[in-house]
Amino acid sequence: MAHLQGQYDPRFEAVRELLAQNLETGKELGASLYVNIDGEEVLDLWGGWCEREHIRPWQADTIVNVFSGTKTVASLALLMMVDRGLLDVDAPVAHYWPEFAQNGKESVLVRHVMSHTAGLPAWEPPFSFEDAADIRGSTDRLAAQAGWWEPGTRASYHASSFGHLVSEIALRASGVPLRDFIRTEIAEPLEADFILGLGGDQFDRVATIYPADDPAPAPAPTVDADRQPTVEEQISLRTRLGSFSGTLGDPLTVFNSEAWRRTDFAGSSGHANARGLGRCLTALANDGWARGRRLLSPEAIALVFREQASGIDAYYARPIRWGIGYALAPQEKKERGPLPFLRPGPRTCYWYGTGGSMGIVDAERRITIAYAMNQCQSGRRSQNGAYYDAILDSL
Template sequence: MGFVRTAFVGLGLAFLLNQLASRFYTVLPSPIGGHVDKQFELVEAAFRKNFHDGWERDGASFVVYHKGKKVVDLWGGYADTASLRKWKEDTISVVFSSTKAVAALCVALLVDRGQLKYDDLVTKHWPEFGKHGKENVTVQWVMSHMAGLAYVDEAISEEDALDHKRLARIFEEQKPNWPPGTATGYHAFTYGWLVDQLIRRVDPQKRGIGQFFREDIAQPNNIDFHIGLPKEEQYRVARTTIPSITDSISEMMSDYRVFMLLVSVTKVLMLSDSPMSRIMKNPNWLQTFGVNTYNNPDHHRMEQGANLGIGNARSLAQTFQLVLDGKIIKKETLLQFSKPFINEIDLVMGLTMAKGQGLVFEPLGRKHAEKTDYFCGHPGYGGQNVNFDLKNNLVLAYVNNGLKTGMGGLVRTYIRLRDAVYDVIEQDSYNTN
């Protein structure tokens, strides 16, 4: 506790110095666009406050569907603060690991069509995969990060990432990081490549994940989300920025759990042979430490279903509202899709995480919520979030390009917005009753 107390004192002093220093800089105006239904004006106020308080240093979008209706559609700030390029209605951005929710939906669609089952052995569709003790790996284990393939030993180059046959051989020859099925550990990058390999083998047309999503989900429903961005759409992409030390300090001062998370992750990364450190080293060309290679347009062309999806809050929310409406997968598939498969400590993250079918599940944590009530979806690095709540018939999505230190339920900008939404619908429910 002495270490934590001393650290907080140091953080407090640094935060005060940061606040003093900020007075010497011009504060840019924060243009806000969009609309909200009248009863959700509290949410717009929260969105504006994020900018007013300096919590959104660049740009963001936030969209809410409630009971099948879009009630919030907001965007604001800058797609590129350095050039004063404003975040517009059609601005899109890298959503990092929130891409995994979209990839999970592609697999769910194959399940819905009867072409795949979650309890299928991977070798049923990909026989060569079963080498080196991987013969018992199921599709569900891949989707729940239990395949023991959180990292691979062979370096994956940018050229490899563009060659699905080469990637297949790398995963076929890889020995599991731990006995498959015995534990869960976040497959930060490998999830995307493994899901792509499954889709290529199960889909009758043998399409990759980007083409499959585009042709079977995005285009039929006019969804502006991309796994493999067309070159002609590059001009709309926001430039992401890494949080500075002072940005991180500000977040930690707002919520001590961000500090504890950062300490925990730092400890894991300092262990040279830890799964986390191995993951961050390969591929070495996808980085947000020191440099930010996620702004490289060449990477935006890749069909990487783990962390290179590009869209905005509108496209993510629209996608999962269509799921709730039964327009992409059937209701019975949705019930299977929206239940955790495993809930235990993640070997990579060092945190207890509920997972299943490619989604992450977070307890609602509201006053009237039950233990079995979850936010279903997936967080992404820097604060991205897409969640749906079956109990309240609700979909929320948040995308920002001024990346945050916290993640998931520890992103203060998103939590302020999410709390505002629930304050509205819970009050509305109380008044209705």
């Protein structure tokens, strides 16, 4: 077997045992887990295999597609631009991107985009992966498109469109492509394995990603034949029809393809390991500091926790509290949200990727948790909640 490697504080022995057992029994193929508390890396573990055929052991620098976990780092980059005076979350998107004002979108603010309340959760269908890969063309389509609701009045997860929207905002505000900003201003200074848009010389570090063996159906509205669908149900269905993630065909083939790995979709195609993802996010938990570098001011971090929407998110048909750039944990009791295991916290933000990867920041307790794996999981077979509980129970 490929033995578990890395380091951990002895109080997290139960966490190490859980990960080791999951790798031994096959619940995990290859995985990495990371915990930072008060700026100290108290757990950094990895192990398993990059392929089901057990060809390459998972190494310290192995990376894997973290899907929508990418959004957490993209949002961090935009907050850094806010701190530098390049961007204002309360300014209209059209202030930076004039073409965006088409079809009545003059009142869409940057924070609406970052909180999934902008009214552009997808493209008008039909839409395909090939359309999305034409970054200029697909971004221009979003600029020309009318919003699906009045901005700020409801939330519906912008699963596929988020990356295109924030990438263009970042480029217009800073003059630097978002992938380059993340590389030079976040990943390289923090020695963090997080890459948006892989080069061919990096492919040999990538673990093969496998779809869930028993994939749970994507959350979708169920509408009785004898009634009209609700507005939320209509938005959810329309989003799926206009999202490239719903047109990809065989996920095993697509998500391991050169074409996918080279894309710089800032909402879905980032590649990382738990350490890389976690190092990026630790600034949110430590007053803006990460590995001796100041990424953010406390004022910028406070923006994350400015609640923008709360209640049933149309895409998920589940309750989500949206801050600016991140979802926020429930404040009083657990809810059946996207991560139902998440414990309440006054200043906890998070997001996750298809199959289980996740980044969670408890700024109140200065804790950062990250997880990345190559065997996607679903439903009761997901391991992310078990790791989360084991980590918090060890404190």
